[in-house]
Amino acid sequence: MLSATCRRLAPALRRLRALSAVAGRFLQVPGARLCSDQSERAEQPHTFHPALLQFLVCPLSKKPLRYEASTNELVNEELGIAYPIIDGIPNMIPQAARTTRQNEKQEEAEQP
Known part of the structure; x- marks a missing residue:
């Protein structure tokens, strides 16, 4: 059968x-x-193709993103967040984004 x-x-x-x-x-x-x-x-290798940047925007602010090759992330400078790229596919879920301004906020809090 x-x-x-x-x-x-x-x-x-x-x-x-x-x-x-x-x-x-x-x-x-x-x-x-x-x-x-x-x-x-x-x-x-699964790499991100930078030509996709002309179609991708941040789902929160709808602003263009910048590709950071050293960390393999798409960065939104305005909001201070970075979306990871896994196996060449951007993970554009806001909950998966990493904050990039955390160090800046800590430095501001330490300075009088």
């Missing part, structure tokens, strides 16, 4: 794999390669 199910699903999986390969060619970032198996995917 299980082998019969596998035989029925095999053509659909082949079509899906072919469609995803075609879609992958159109959705590729310049310089990236289409990965067909896990070993190639593990070797390929």
Whole structure:
């Protein structure tokens, strides 16, 4: 019974794999390669493509963001927060953002 199910699903999986390969060619970032198996995917680094900055804005202030390569974050200078980039994907959830002005506030509180 299980082998019969596998035989029925095999053509659909082949079509899906072919469609995803075609879609992958159109959705590729310049310089990236289409990965067909896990070993190639593990070797390929997941980096943020700076061209996405023209489409991304801070979800809180709706202002443009700056990419900080040293920390791999998108920074909103106005609000003093930084959104992490995980595996090349920006995490734009405000609760996941890190505050960047915490050190400045501590320094101001220490000075008379």
